[in-house]
Amino acid sequence: MATRKKILITGQVQGVGFRPAVYRLATQLNLTGFVYNNTKGVTVELQGEETKIAEFIKRLNGPDAPPLADIESCFAAEISIVEGEKEFAIKQSDAEGTPISRVTADIATCADCLRELFDKNDFRYRYPFINCTNCGPRYSIIRTIPYDRPNTTMSAFAMCGKCAGQYRNVTDRRFHAQPVACPQCGPKIWLTNNKGNTIYGEHSRTIQTGTDRVITQTAQLLKEGKVLAIKGIGGFHLAVDAFNNEAVKRLRERKKREYKPFAMMADSIETIKQHAAVSKQDEELLKSPQSPIVLLPKETDSLIASSVAEGTNTFGFMLCYAPLHHLLFAEGLEILVMTSGNISDEPLICKNDEAIERLGEIADAFLMHDREIHRQVDDSIVHFIDNKPVLLRRSRSYVPAPITIKQTSRCDVFAAGADLKNTFSFVKGNQLICSEHIGDLEDAAVYHHYRKSIEHLRGLFEVNPKLVACDLHPAYLSSQYAHSLPDVKIIEVQHHWAHIAAVMAEHNLDEPVIGLACDGTGYGTDDAIWGCECLIATLDNFERFGHLSYYPLAGGDAASKQPIRPTLALLLQAYDKEFDLGKLQWLLGPIEPEKQKQKLICEQLRKKLNTVQTSSLGRLFDAVAAMLGLGNYNHFEAQLPIALEAIAAADCDQRYDFELVEQSDKQLILDPRIMIKQIVADIENKQETTVISAKFHNTVAAGLLEMAKTAGQAKGLDKAAISGGVFCNRYLAQRLILLLKKAGFSVLYNRDFPANDGCVSVGQAAIAVKLANRDK
Secondary structure, X not given: OEEEEEEEEEEEOOOXXXXXXXXXXXXXXXXXXXXXXXXXXXXEEEEEEHHHHHHHHHHHOOOXXXXXXXXXXXXXXXXXXXXXXXXXXXXXXXXXXXXXXXXXXXXXXXXXXXXXXOOOOOOOOOOOOOOEOOEEOOOOXXXXXXXXXXXXXXXXXXXXXXXXXXXXXXXXXXOOOOOOOOOOOOOOEEEEEXXXXXXXXXXXXXXXXXXXXXXXXXXXHHHOOOOEEEEOOOOEEEEEEOOOHHHHHHHHHHHOOOOOOOXXXXXXXXXXXXXXOOXXXXXXXXXXXXXXXXXXXXXXXXXXXXXXXXXXOEEEEEEOOOHHHHHHHOOOOOEEEEEEOOOOOOOOOOOHHHHHHHHOOOOOEEEEEOOOOOOOOOOOEEEEEOOEEEEEEOOOOOOOOOEEOOOOOOOOEEEOOOOOOEOOEEEEOOEEEEOOOOEOOOOHHHHHHHHHHHHHHHHHOOOOOOEEEEEOOOOOHHHHHHHHOOOOEEEEEOHHHHHHHHHHHHOOOOOOEEEEEEEEEEEOOOOOEEEEEEEXXXXXXXXXXXXXXXXXXXXXXXXXXXXXXXXXXXXXXXXXXXXXXXXXXXXXXXXOOOHHHHHHHHHHHHHOOOEEEEOOHHHHHHHHHHHOOOOOOOOOOOHHHHHHHHHOOOOOOOOOOOEEEEOOOOOEEXXXXXXXXXXXXXXXXXXXXXXXHHHHHXXXXXXXXXXXXXXHHHHOOOEEEEEOHHHHOHHHXXXXXXXXXXXXXXXXXXXXXXXXXXXXXHHHHHHHXXXXXXXX
């Protein structure tokens, strides 16, 4: 019996070859009707035998879905039959309505395009911008939705006859592939010096010769130790030969990034395995369409330049993910440092003119192209915890994919995020959309980028927030921005509650949990700086059940850079009246050689001058790392804790002692004073630093476990959520998860969003939705 149905499909269904897949399946089943994109997703009208329509829906939600599609919902309703309809067609997209359709992320070059890239008989042979419906740029080139060529930066390039033929051919892999192009009609590359003067590319006799000369000369310069700025999918990379220590040092000096590890790129897993341990899971992730940077344990005999990643036991590797990368590595390159094209901690540069202006004193030459990048996106970073991939930086290939939250918000929501490792989020309906990694807002350029990015994403999804969530800290730039917005209601959310709420939102949980939130800093409800918290949390509210005992920090923000400050505070607290600055010079001198400065800090601490009470676990890590001689300054966030994790002995189960004390206000206090004195004794007795580090990590894990167990018994809870920058530490996170599971807890942690402050906006948004719906 013939019938007609209208089907609305939502999720990641634009820019992934969804309409062609619908067309092929409908024609195969002899169904008539049409399909088109709209702001909600994809709409299909089907007419034919009811059994055939049922088969269509089943197969589209299964084996016949495009590889990159992610169907979230598929609603079908019967409508009136259209008389005389004879075929199935793809109609023009409908841009009317409120956008809720997902914008697809940028995807690494697929196997089919890679094969064609090196096929001499293919008309896109060695073309640096080859792509299809299964790969290529998406988010980085889109101006607005629906995702059609006129709404992208590819609108500047009119398709030639060959490309247009493939674009219109429903049986072709490039049917309605919006960035489709070839050497005759698409973007081109050229090589310039650091003044912007063309070396190769624009005046070559043929397009192919020009491309070959540009690629060959770029590779040659890299082999000679030059620093190259290479424009890619989401912005510029700064590249050097990873085996050339002098070249790497030169890049560090010019980029003003003296210590932070560099990421690297290789063209094969086999090459990476010569320098790092690669598990089966690592390999699958490296080869995935997302192609992120994956943190891998170093091999001790690696010949990679020592200055690439000092002070850590991992290398950050990614595989080539753009055709241009594959062409470069085909010239005999083995491994390149590929770091963000910016001056230290500033926003990633994606415009040609700005690159010459800002990077001209860093790069010796520039590999340019003329496909405009509308939205710059850094490379994403992933590592494995508890045998699961966990994001450390969420950007290229993961953004702007939303998560579906349990409740539908009664109004649009904006969450401003934190000031460090900032992201911001929007909620529209039941879709929570988190931005890519923005950076640290204290840098003026990053703050400008933050404001500009908010407007871009708001416009892309036509979000009109009436409710705004921000951090409780009044001095945060993100909070000040939120309070500057007109005609909105503001909700201030405590920092560590937002961390735990982010885990709950990610796991679609709306029931009380024991939240263990550990980081360097977060403004507390008592005006202290929190940083090691045991919370009883829901999306409605939270109770502070316990925390690391307070200790004073002198010097404000300087304490996060100078470990002598938390070290002296913790030693004074541990030894009390027995503290003798002179007798501890063997320990303190290497951390701060100026004894007068030590005395001044001690005087501040004793007299409580310019000090703040804190429960920061991050600063405790700084102090222990400094006492072990791993450094006397954090040149980048968590430098010393990273070094401390890197040396921890993997086979050590020993720990130090600690106390759990219940205060008069019933809050549980984790007291580290005994541990501090035992660490000092171990150092004095020449215990191996690897063992001391492991014992310290094990003690922290044991202390957090005991707080969770006490909270669980008191509140009748068996679900624990962990979040905060401290849990970017794999050793600690994995040990704590194991201990909690052994104790009978169900353990939740950040995976799709970073555990650091990159997840804060997600938690703020989830709390805001809950409170908004509760107050309606």
